Amino acid sequence: MSLMFEEIAHHMTGIGELVLRRRRLRADSADIWEIMLDGGYLMSSQFVVGEIALAKLALDRLDGAAMRIVIGGLGLGYTAAAALNDKRVARLDVIELVPEVIDWHRHDLLPLGSDLTRDPRCRLVAGDFFAMAAKDHADGGLSDGLDAILVDIDHSTRHLIEAGSSSFYELTALTRMAQHLRPGGIFALWSSGAEDPVFVAAMERVFDEVLAERVEFPNPYRDDPAFNIIYLGKRPDISRAAP
Numbered sequence: 001m002s003l004m005f006e007e008i009a010h011h012m013t014g015i016g017e018l019v020l021r022r023r024r025l026r027a028d029s030a031d032i033w034e035i036m037l038d039g040g041y042l043m044s045s046q047f048v049v050g051e052i053a054l055a056k057l058a059l060d061r062l063d064g065a066a067m068r069i070v071i072g073g074l075g076l077g078y079t080a081a082a083a084l085n086d087k088r089v090a091r092l093d094v095i096e097l098v099p100e101v102i103d104w105h106r107h108d109l110l111p112l113g114s115d116l117t118r119d120p121r122c123r124l125v126a127g128d129f130f131a132m133a134a135k136d137h138a139d140g141g142l143s144d145g146l147d148a149i150l151v152d153i154d155h156s157t158r159h160l161i162e163a164g165s166s167s168f169y170e171l172t173a174l175t176r177m178a179q180h181l182r183p184g185g186i187f188a189l190w191s192s193g194a195e196d197p198v199f200v201a202a203m204e205r206v207f208d209e210v211l212a213e214r215v216e217f218p219n220p221y222r223d224d225p226a227f228n229i230i231y232l233g234k235r236p237d238i239s240r241a242a243p
Contacts, residue, residue, distance in 0.1 A: 049217035050228030055082035058188035066090040067147040072129035077112035156193030181235040207233025
């Protein structure tokens with residue numbers, strides 16, 4: 001039987017003190033895997049409905065085969081694993097800022113680590129997604145012609161892990177994001193906050209079929225269900241926004 005609580009890894013990183021831990025609510029319950037940042041919750045395997053929905057909602061809007069997908073943010077790996085469950089995905093690049101998080105998966109410290117690292121379609125890339133999204137592929141940025149870009153990094157469009165990422169949620173960065181997609185490609189963003197009308201308005205200037213999908217799930221610590229918002233937009237044939 002597993003211990004009730006175990007700290008598995010601890011690192012001082014460029015974004016703060018990062019801790020991977022595993023705990024149980026009861027001796028007979030399932031393990032809960034958590035990533036803590038500076039003492040606060042970054043993510044937990046207890047609440048992954050939204051992370052899985054990020055991949056599923058985006059890929060369900062795509063037609064075709066041999067899809068190329070980029071995910072910004074690795075974390076516990078649930079979005080990546082959900083994307084790989086779609087057999088149409090031919091290549092998945094997951095960009096993660098903190099190399100230690102990639103090492104956790106490569107050394108099987110997390111339940112989904114082997115699922116990701118042993119799938120030949122999946123590549124875990126150490127890098128700054130926000131910086132790569134702003135660059136051309138020839139300059140070390142994201143590829144063009146992607147079928148989907150899925151992002152799960154900040155807590156929300158307003159609750160940021162680092163203040164430097166704030167410009168990503170503005171018109172210029174969204175326009176650049178659309179340029180990395182093929183016509184009809186999907187941009188999707190996970191958020192733990194309430195719907196942001198300013199962000200939706202910016203997306204509507206760049207993308208077609210913009211949606212802010214509310215994904216609800218049970219929360220044992222409160223009476224009402226918890227929720228995430230998944231923002232979705234499709235690149236039109238010709239981008240409508242000026243850079």
